[in-house]
Amino acid sequence: MAIHELQVGIDATYQQALKSFHEGGVPIGACIMQAGQVVAVGHNHRIQCGSNIRHGETDCIEKCGHTVDFSQVTLFSSLTPCLMCTGAIILYSIPRVVILDNINIHDYETNLDMLRERNVEVKILNHEPSIELNRQFQRSPETRTLWLGDVGE
Numbered sequence: 329m330a331i332h333e334l335q336v337g338i339d340a341t342y343q344q345a346l347k348s349f350h351e352g353g354v355p356i357g358a359c360i361m362q363a364g365q366v367v368a369v370g371h372n373h374r375i376q377c378g379s380n381i382r383h384g385e386t387d388c389i390e391k392c393g394h395t396v397d398f399s400q401v402t403l404f405s406s407l408t409p410c411l412m413c414t415g416a417i418i419l420y421s422i423p424r425v426v427i428l429d430n431i432n433i434h435d436y437e438t439n440l441d442m443l444r445e446r447n448v449e450v451k452i453l454n455h456e457p458s459i460e461l462n463r464q465f466q467r468s469p470e471t472r473t474l475w476l477g478d479v480g481e
């Protein structure tokens with residue numbers, strides 16, 4: 329993926345994370361790109377919809393409906409995918425995943441192993457603004473419980 333396309337994906341994903349944060353939600357965003365274009369964006373809806381399963385990644389996959397050929401896309405996520413999102417990536421045969429923060433999560437390495445075992449290309453960027461947003465949300469006393477509930481710790 330060309331550098332400018334990568335930047336488009338990073339920006340769209342981070343904007344979704346910020347959007348969720350400004351809505352009072354868990355700040356995890358995602359986007360799906362195909363042939364250099366963003367075809368869907370999504371973010372976590374734990375607070376906004378009281379949802380346990382609309383994570384950034386699953387929300388984004390859901391928004392693709394049945395019209396997107398998942399074999400041609402790259403999914404960006406502002407946090408390493410959880411087990412559920414890893415399952416969805418494998419289920420829909422998404423071939424590439426770009427992760428913006430692999431620092432603020434501790435038990436998800438096995439999810440990355442699972443993706444790689446299925447030949448999913450995993451690119452970890454460690455994008456500072458995403459890391460900082462997640463770090464603050466995880467550490468702040470007002471939002472810590474929310475974070476822990478969402479990441480299943």
Ligand SMILES: O=c1cc[nH]c(=O)[nH]1
Nearest residue numbers: 356372383384409410
């Ligand atoms: O992968 C994850 C983990 C927690 N929350 C999300 O939105 N996505």
